[in-house]
Amino acid sequence: MLTSPAVxxxxxxxxxxxxxxxxxxxxxxxxxxxNPTVIHPSLASLxxxxxxxxxxxEDYYHGGSYALLPRGRTRYWLIGPKQxxxxxxxxxxxxxxxxxxxxxxxxxxxxxxxLLYDLFGRGYSDAPDITYDVxxxxxxxxxxxxxxxxDDAYIVGVSMGGGxxxxxxxQFPHLVNWQGRPPDLSRTAKFMSSPLIQSxxxxxxxxHYMRLLVNGSSTSELEAxxxxxxxVRLQSAHLPHYDAAxxxxxxxxxxxxxxxxxxxLSDSPNEVLVIHGTADKAVQYKYASKIQALVPRAxxxxxxxxxxxxxxxxxxxxxxxxxxFLSGGLPADGSSRSP
Numbered sequence: 165m166l167t168s169p170a171v172x173x174x175x176x177x178x179x180x181x182x183x184x185x186x187x188x189x190x191x192x193x194x195x196x197x198x199n200p201t202v203i204h205p206s207l208a209s210l211x212x213x214x215x216x217x218x219x220x221x222e223d224y225y226h227g228g229s230y231a232l233l234p235r236g237r238t239r240y241w242l243i244g245p246k247q248x249x250x251x252x253x254x255x256x257x258x259x260x261x262x263x264x265x266x267x268x269x270x271x272x273x274x275x276x277x278x279l280l281y282d283l284f285g286r287g288y289s290d291a292p293d294i295t296y297d298v299x300x301x302x303x304x305x306x307x308x309x310x311x312x313x314x315d316d317a318y319i320v321g322v323s324m325g326g327g328x329x330x331x332x333x334x335q336f337p338h339l340v341n342w343q344g345r346p347p348d349l350s351r352t353a354k355f356m357s358s359p360l361i362q363s364x365x366x367x368x369x370x371x372h373y374m375r376l377l378v379n380g381s382s383t384s385e386l387e388a389x390x391x392x393x394x395x396v397r398l399q400s401a402h403l404p405h406y407d408a409a410x411x412x413x414x415x416x417x418x419x420x421x422x423x424x425x426x427x428x429l430s431d432s433p434n435e436v437l438v439i440h441g442t443a444d445k446a447v448q449y450k451y452a453s454k455i456q457a458l459v460p461r462a463x464x465x466x467x468x469x470x471x472x473x474x475x476x477x478x479x480x481x482x483x484x485x486x487x488x489f490l491s492g493g494l495p496a497d498g499s500s501r502s503p
Contacts, residue, residue, distance in 0.1 A: 201235065201293060203290050203293070205291070205403070205404070206239070206287065206289055206403065207287055207403065208222060208288050210402055215398060216399075220262050224241075225241035226241070227242040229242075233307045233311070235284060235292040236289065236292050237290045238290075238304060239261075239281060239282045239288035240280065240282075240308060240312070241261070241281070243278050244276050245275055247277070248272075249276050249490065250276075251271055251278050251318045251320060251490070252279045252309070252317045252318065253267065253320050253321075253322075254320065254321035254322070254326075254328050255286070255321075255322060255323075255325050256323030257413055257419065258396050258399075259473075260286040261287060262287075262391060262392065262395055263392065263476065266479035266483075267486070271490075274487055281308060283304065284301075284304055285405060285406060285413075286399065286406070287395075291403065291404075291405035291408075291409050296412035296416060298418045302332045306336050315338075316338070316340065317339065319340050323446070327417075327422050330422055333428075333434065334425045334429075337432060337434075426459055430458065430460060436459050436461070436462040436463065437462070437485070437486075439467065439474065440452040440470070441466075441470020441472070441478065442466060442470060444470065444474075445471065446472040447472060449466075452466070465485040
């Protein structure tokens with residue numbers, strides 16, 4: 165049967181449409197390759213004139229080095245005898261490894277091989293521009309332990325570091341002899357981590373004001389100030405992604421919603437120690453009993469009048485509790501109170 169040119173054209177068009185639609189679907193369904201993660205700089209990028217080098221220098225502890233991990237460089241230190249029992253110290257939300265300044269050397273002097281490191285986005289570790297969720301923090305430690313060839317360790321965390329330790333024990337139980345301190349999120353922290361506040365704090369005028377504030381101190385003034393509080397201001401003023409990393413950790417990280425991880429510890433063979441101060445305003449003392457409810461055999465050491473930074477303000481009590489526990493000494497009633 166003969167067909168007109170118009171009909172033949174229509175038939176050809178109909179035959180061409182399915183391959184065309186298939187091509188468009190494939191191009192739309194398969195996205196372009198992801199862009200590389202943006203890595204923001206750490207304190208190591210700041211000029212030598214910056215006050216951070218006086219408050220928290222790169223060689224604050226001896227035995228320091230860098231591990232190049234998939235999400236950026238991690239600054240770490242190994243102190244104490246290499247053949248001693250292994251202990252990892254994990255700092256909290258905003259203050260890097262300087263928070264352990266009065267604890268790590270004491271553990272090392274008692275024969276422990278101590279690993280300290282700065283979490284991503286803090287101190288001398290890089291700040292990847294990603295979500296600071298639980299997995300980011302736990303895999304950072306797992307990869308760091310692989311880098312230094314540690315196959316197990318006691319895990320000690322302060323504040324958010326306690327949350328990292330709990331999640332790490334659940335995800336990597338074969339790497340853990342476990343200790344920790346429970347975190348939680350206050351209403352103030354929730355407000356400060358909100359997108360609105362973070363947008364304001366990231367504005368150039370605010371950053372410029374913070375830099376003027378911290379750079380206006382003389383050397384003598386820096387020696388007189390509290391280095392723990394000053395390093396927070398310095399990071400916020402000079403590190404472009406510090407505030408965002410802290411805010412993301414508050415919203416998405418190991419600060420809340422970890423009841424499942426602590427509950428899992430009750431089924432593990434590891435002993436658990438909780439050290440908590442009665443005057444802690446950031447993580448109220450009532451949360452210690454909540455952790456004990458989730459982990460009934462957890463031992464509680466109470467620091468009377470201890471605030472949030474007990475590793476600094478009550479280092480002697482913390483050291484005594486840690487050394488007693490790490491050596492196998494367990495309180496008979498599962499708790500202890502500091503005078």
